[in-house]
Amino acid sequence: MKKKVTLGxxxxxxxxxxxxxxxxxxxxxxxxxxxxxxxxxxxxITCMDYDDIGSxxxxxxxxxDLEDRWFSSEWQALGKELQTNEFxxxxxxxxxxxxxxxxxxxxxxxxxxxxxxxxIMAPAEASAFPPDDVSLPPILEAEVRIVxxxxxxxxxxxxxxxxxxx
Numbered sequence: 001m002k003k004k005v006t007l008g009x010x011x012x013x014x015x016x017x018x019x020x021x022x023x024x025x026x027x028x029x030x031x032x033x034x035x036x037x038x039x040x041x042x043x044x045i046t047c048m049d050y051d052d053i054g055s056x057x058x059x060x061x062x063x064x065d066l067e068d069r070w071f072s073s074e075w076q077a078l079g080k081e082l083q084t085n086e087f088x089x090x091x092x093x094x095x096x097x098x099x100x101x102x103x104x105x106x107x108x109x110x111x112x113x114x115x116x117x118x119x120i121m122a123p124a125e126a127s128a129f130p131p132d133d134v135s136l137p138p139i140l141e142a143e144v145r146i147v148x149x150x151x152x153x154x155x156x157x158x159x160x161x162x163x164x165x166x
Contacts, residue, residue, distance in 0.1 A: 004048060007033040007066075008040025028136045037120075041067040045114060047102055060102025060111030070120050079119075091129040095119060 004013045012031050025047075035041070046061040069075045079093040095117045101110035121129070156162045 004046040005031045006044045006046070007035055007042070010035075010040075026136065028134050030131050030134055032131065034123075035066070037067055037070045041065055041070075043118075045100070045102075045116070047112065047114065058104060060104045062100040062102055062114060064100070064118065066118070066120060069118065091132070092119070092121075092125075094132070 004011060006012075010033055033043075043064040043066055044061055045064070047059045049057040049059055051057070075095075079095040081093045083091060083093050097115055097117050099113050099115050102112045102114060104111050119131075154164055157164050
């Protein structure tokens with residue numbers, strides 16, 4: 001699975017960062033666009049099936065109207081409290097996480113869900129508050145050790161002897 005994000009004429013296509021054989025993807029990626037509001041305001045998020053041979057198939061997409069948010073006083077008020085992140089830097093509080101259904105033109109049923117949040121800031125605000133690092137931490141090789149001391153009230157599975165071969 002791969003993703004493509006489009007705003008106006010600008011498109012970010014992460015074809016080289018696809019995930020194989022999964023229906024639940026953890027993308028954890030940040031996409032940044034510069035735009036003018038009013039202007040190009042239709043943000044389209046598309047999830048695609050990645051194919052080594054042939055063309056990639058669209059799974060579904062969602063469209064978010066950024067102008068509706070930017071000019072909404074209720075949306076602007078969300079996340080306006082100053083907070084300190086884990087690195088001691090100040091930033092606006094994060095907008096609420098949204099769950100948006102992915103649709104395809106050939107089907108009326110949702111083809112999945114994408115979770116995201118959107119920040120819209122003036123250039124001065126954006127330079128004052130750098131984006132959070134939302135990437136997953138690197139894979140850590142670890143050894144897990146478990147000590148089991150005792151088991152009680154285990155249901156008997158051997159019908160002839162009323163016992164278990166634990």
